[in-house]
Amino acid sequence: MRNLITDVAGLRVGNAHDPELGSGVTAVLFDEPAVASYAVNGGAPGTRDTDLLEPDKVVPGVNAIVLSGGSAFGLDAAGGVQAFLREKGIGFAVGPALVPLVPQAITFDLLNGGNKGWGRYPPYRELGYEAAQAAGLDFALGTAGGGYGATTVDLKGGLGSASAVTSAGHTVGALVIVNALASTLVGDGPHFWAGAYEEGQEFGGLGLPSRITPEMRKLNWKGRAQEAAPPVSTTIALVATDAVLTKAQAKRLAVISHDGHAKGLRFAHALYDGDTVFAAATGKKPLKDEAADFIEIGALASDCLARAIARGVYEATALPFAQAQPAWKDRFGGLVKG
Template identity: 85%
Template sequence: MTELRNLITDVAGLRVGNAHDPDLGSGVTVALFDEPAVASYCVMGGAPGTRDTDLLEPDKVVPGVNAIVLSGGSAFGLDAAGGVQAYLREKGVGFAVGSALVPLVPQAITFDLLNGGNKEWGRYPPYRELGYEAARAAGEDFALGTSGGGYGATTVNLKGGLGSASAVTGSGHVVGALVIVNALASAVIGEGPHFWAGGFEEGKEFGGLGLPERITPEMRRLDWKGRNRESKPPISTTIALVATDAVLTKAQAKRLAVVAHDGLARALRFAHALYDGDTIFAAGTGRKPLADEAGDLIEIGALAADCLTRAIARGIYEATALPFPGAQPAWKDRWGRR
């Protein structure tokens, strides 16, 4: 096996592209599949925004999807999938219905409308074009942090961002995660700099700090966007894709999406709240069969959650602050590169 990039694109059969607008303070990230991928999803937040997710349920007829979109822009950002469809249609990619070809592109969005960027876009929002550009840019390497759909992401106390990580199971299946960290709460313990994900870190992928010697009650004190009445409305979303090169059924992909939510719960204090839109897609690119169906699936799910935990911390660690008045500091602004 070639050396891993520690990105979701280590999973054979998918590529990722980013596009963003610095003045807008928002962007789009797209995962394109080389062949239709078996996929499902699970929403555990109270305020989700999605497109074409019903077709991912195991009892629905669609066998696979062509792309997954993770975007900023709240409901306006749902236009991004149309841009990705336009790109795929130009390439002759889609689900054949008679003589018609329909690219299947489920999507989830984050709320980043109050981050200081210029959202006065006129009659139509720019996300369709950003979706097209993100699809056109798709490749094996892509930027993390303040990039793509993570460009305008925030948390309660630090700049959010785009994160990714990968791992390999004992039977050789590759697993990866891709996430926009736009959390209601915090990815760091107390006032920082340690990440809640510190116990899962590989090498120094997000600073190498590990965990503090002791986590005190004060470090566990709850805080979230909007807790102070003078602060902005408490609307947020962390959205993700976990993927594997395994051959999966839609029911197995559904289970994988459910299990992957453990990654959010471990990396954030806290997740799955009323104003979180926490949504996770799960996909199998079908390159490697399951040898031990139950055992392989259990390990893939466990590592997918681990990858998501690590990806969340990487998204925060790699972020840079937005150039707007009152913008949140980045992790490296406060604690430097470790």
């Protein structure tokens, strides 16, 4: 087990980013079309080709899912992934034509200090192609791929992932870009809200404080200190399993997995959050007890998402720009043993 979403058989992940731009793309490629759906709980989402994921729509499966920075400009990234897949002869057959199906969600990272003066066309299509080219079983976390330019209210955000195995043997994984309006930390830190779900020392091993005080629960969000409208933010994710699921079950899995936002952030699903979760099933292992197996898959998927949120921040490094936010390890790395 890598403790990555790629522990789920049947998918690979690739990252590409531009340090000067301060942004990037993460692409998830499926070996075979995956049954997938999605759920949006944030008030400011940015997505592409998500209607086809509804259970009543004709498309049986998708070829890839993209998580990207760049706000609406970043939606070009799916075109780059499509170009890569088309070259490989992969796509939904419509007569002699092949159309790669690549739903996408984006985060807003346009105010992080990077050079966004890209001229006529944004660079995300090429970054999408590069991310698809790089797809494999191992990939970087933190300031990488679609999480390169991500931020939270108080720390550098990033790309996170985690995995688990159910009692029936189904593998579950999560992949997330943490670009939250609010915080992953209890109070001023160092503890993560997801500390109750941590496995080993995957994000420092500090657990939760012995008591969470009202002061620690005090709300803060991007833009509040400046008494200005907060910038659009988003925590976007994919949860995946090797189970055989219907499209309706994938929809329910996406809905359930949003609980991971609530476990890992204080707070989520706000007016300026675009929180979106995709759910995909690679269909390698049937459900034996349909209800019990699916309930456990959903519970662990939300746990994995909470853990991935904390890992994305824990593994991040600060951007090399003036007034860039510090990374968790810059502030608290000395507290980690070993």
